[in-house]
Amino acid sequence: MKSIVFLTLIITIGCILATGCVGQIKKDNGSVSVSISPTNTFSPIVSITAVPTPVLPAKSGYNGTLIVSIGSWDELPLSIDNKSAGIATKDKKLMFTLDEGNHTVQVCSGVICVTEVVEIKFAKPRVVDFTEQLKRDLVSPIPTARILQYSRSGGGVLVIVEFINPSAKDLSMNAEVSVGYSFVDARTNQRVAETTRDIIYANVPAHQRISQNFGLTFADGYSYMYDAPILGQITAK
Numbered sequence: 001m002k003s004i005v006f007l008t009l010i011i012t013i014g015c016i017l018a019t020g021c022v023g024q025i026k027k028d029n030g031s032v033s034v035s036i037s038p039t040n041t042f043s044p045i046v047s048i049t050a051v052p053t054p055v056l057p058a059k060s061g062y063n064g065t066l067i068v069s070i071g072s073w074d075e076l077p078l079s080i081d082n083k084s085a086g087i088a089t090k091d092k093k094l095m096f097t098l099d100e101g102n103h104t105v106q107v108c109s110g111v112i113c114v115t116e117v118v119e120i121k122f123a124k125p126r127v128v129d130f131t132e133q134l135k136r137d138l139v140s141p142i143p144t145a146r147i148l149q150y151s152r153s154g155g156g157v158l159v160i161v162e163f164i165n166p167s168a169k170d171l172s173m174n175a176e177v178s179v180g181y182s183f184v185d186a187r188t189n190q191r192v193a194e195t196t197r198d199i200i201y202a203n204v205p206a207h208q209r210i211s212q213n214f215g216l217t218f219a220d221g222y223s224y225m226y227d228a229p230i231l232g233q234i235t236a237k
Contacts, residue, residue: 064120066096068105071131073141075168076107076207090141093127109138109166110207139164143204143236145175148211150229156196156217157181159229163212165204165236174201176232177214183221194219197232204236 070076070088078088080096081104088094088107098120105128106115114133118126139146148160163173178197185192200214218224 062100062122063097064100064122065125066098066103066105066118066120067125067127068094068096068107069127069129069131070107070134071129071141073109073130073134073138073166076109076134076166079106079108080104082106107134108207109134110205110209112137112209114138138166141166143167143171143173143234145173145231145234147177147229147231150179152224152226153215155220156215157226157229159214159216161200161202161212161214161231163202163204163210165206165208168206170203170205171236172201173204173234173236174199175234177216177229178232179216179226179229181218181224181226183218183225184223185221191223192219192221 066080068078068088070090072090073088074090076088078085078094080098085096086094100120100122102117102119104115104117106113107130108114114130114137116128116130116133118128120126134141143163143165145161145163148162150157150159152158157179159177159179161175161177163175165171165173176197176199178195180193180195182191182193184190196216196218198214198216200212202210202212204210216229218226
């Protein structure tokens with residue numbers, strides 16, 4: 001009997017041990033396993049084409065010197081970059097301090113202007129002498145006249161005279177014009193040399209030019225031959 005009881009006890013203990021080995025009860029610690037799917041929380045990057053910022057030419061901060069001369073011309077208004085810069089006078093150079101860069105310099109006599117674009121640089125004085133340009137476009141620094149053209153007309157010759165007043169005041173001007181010619185005298189049938197002359201007048205505003213038509217008459221005859229007209233004394237007051 002004791003053997004049966006002992007054997008039963010051993011079997012019971014063995015079952016308990018076997019059960020504990022197979023399935024132990026785990027203590028719930030309250031933690032929850034959550035499955036998380038990765039999500040992109042950043043805004044998508046958008047490709048943007050950059051617009052270049054315009055680069056404006058900046059002033060260097062330096063100045064240069066400009067010297068202007070009009071030679072022997074009397075008085076002419078001067079402008080720099082289309083702004084009045086005073087009156088240029090004969091045989092006197094004008095000096096200006098300008099920003100570095102290109103500048104437009106101009107002197108005018110009436111509606112006739114001469115212009116030059118100059119580059120100003122620091123520590124490099126720039127000289128502009130308008131003498132040759134003024135001679136080309138204005139002809140003379142003093143009041144004068146010139147013959148523009150001439151042609152045979154009726155019983156004489158037609159002469160076009162241009163009066164030029166480069167001065168700063170209105171002038172009354174006159175010029176003597178003469179033409180040498182020859183012709184055959186109808187009475188004697190002899191060729192005769194002769195000269196015809198006269199004086200032409202004009203009132204010429206300051207810094208202006210005026211053209212005058214002027215006729216010189218030949219003596220009676222035929223078969224005329226004539227020289228180019230020439231100017232004599234020119235006066236202005």
